[in-house]
Amino acid sequence: MKKHSFLVAALAALLALQPARAAEAPRLVERDGRHALMVDGAPFLMLGAQVHNSSNYPAALKKVWPAVKAMQANTVEVPVAWEQVEPVEGKFDFSFVDILVAEARQNQVRLVLLWFATWKNTSPQYVPAWVKFNNQRFPRMVGPDGKTSYCLSPLGDETLKADKRAFVALMTHLKKIDQDRHTVIMVQVENEVGTWGLVRDFGAKAQAAFEQDVPTAVLARKKAPVPGAASGNWRAVYGDYADEYFHAWAMARYIGEIAKAGRAAYDLPLFVNNALRDQVAPIKPWNSDFAAGGPNYDVIDIYKAAAPDIDIVAPDIYNPDARQFAATLNNFQRRDNALFVPEISNAAPYARYLYGILGRGAIGVAPFGVEDSDYSNYPLGAKLTDARMLAPFAPIYAAFGNVQRQWARWALEGRTHGAVEGEDHGDQSIAMKGWKANISFGQWQFGEKEWPSNAKEAPPQAGQLLGGVAIAQIADDEFVIIGQHARVRIEPTALQGKLGSMIASAEEGRFDATGRWVMERRWNGDQVDWGLNLTARPVILKVKMGRY
């Protein structure tokens, strides 16, 4: 490289790392029902990685950074536990947070902190011992039979006060150490809240609240699945759904208070995550089939009403079924709720879902448990714990990483789409403005599936769950395509008085640090005769179509 071009490249790289408006705080924006997480003043695509639950200690971080690098993630999600920051009541220790933020900066990644406190997967396992073992002051829920549940009550005033104080201390500390850099871009409040085995608290205080009128903010947003009274107490309005909805409200109100106080200390985007109930089956009242009171898709409105300082109700995806996956994105992406997937299984078949999620215009995604801590959460996640576990994900992040800022902007403009191979391996199509993309899976790169010569032997990827495609329509007749194990054909939906259409140019390449497209080669001849055949190696294609 010549000295001059080396200097230009170095300057461009530096500019990419040193945003123009470094002081601008992260925030969420919505435009026509599309969203972006603004980081350093521009849309940011979070290519995340979540660490294992017990990696919130400096020694454990040593395993994290190499994994994050291998995966090419730009953001790491790490728990901060109440028990670790306030082991003694009123005495805070944020030394782990300091180390985490410093090391994230050294590794040039952003952070999302996960506040593991009153509820972590519904349990109080991360609260300090002085909370855990003082049921008088920090009450657990009580069943209708008077039996005490494992789960802390959302009606516990002292619990709320103590959790809130600790969260405010965390946010205050973050402001002090990070407001000029914004290494931390979002914070999750609690983790997969709800209660297993009990629909709500039946303790005296909860019972009294249950008999009160449904708050007007909830009434205004949440309609009863089976119409009841227009107002009145929970049972009158919501009938058989009243217990679950009341519990959702109680938890949301609790979380909402913590969020509000936290934001007042330091205003960062906040979210909650959800252990999903069935996304496809018709909604029925709670029947021990999901964690009651959690931010399930059918109670997003209750969370919005009771916790307005929570920006996003986000799904954690651990169900491999493609229909469940598609329904999850539909259920959680709403005008008032940006799509964000803070956890997805790290098992190989989930890798293709990244195309569906990012194609759909999510602000980000994070496979769970990326570092080799000699622990596997199989059967939810991969059996492998070492770097081989990252292999299906890293090349996808590499491709999106190249186009991350542009992609996030296109998502905000509603230009992006995704498709993932289903269990039926069937064809799919994506409707776009003036064009549609037909996508098929399990093909050789040459010829049609039906050809006797091709039908004799299927290609190695056929019948596996590997295919995924994300497409951004960047201009009327121009597309950026990222994908793997799929064939893409683009055809016009309207010929506009012309006879036919064909590819004007199909370029494989990349975007440079300044966002300029760098063509590496053109695909033509065999490489386009049978559609654009994407293989195991995700590539970025810029395709121009034309009508003749």
Ligand code: DGJ
């Ligand atoms: C979802 C939770 O949110 C995570 O913290 C973790 O427990 C996984 N489930 C399972 O590994």
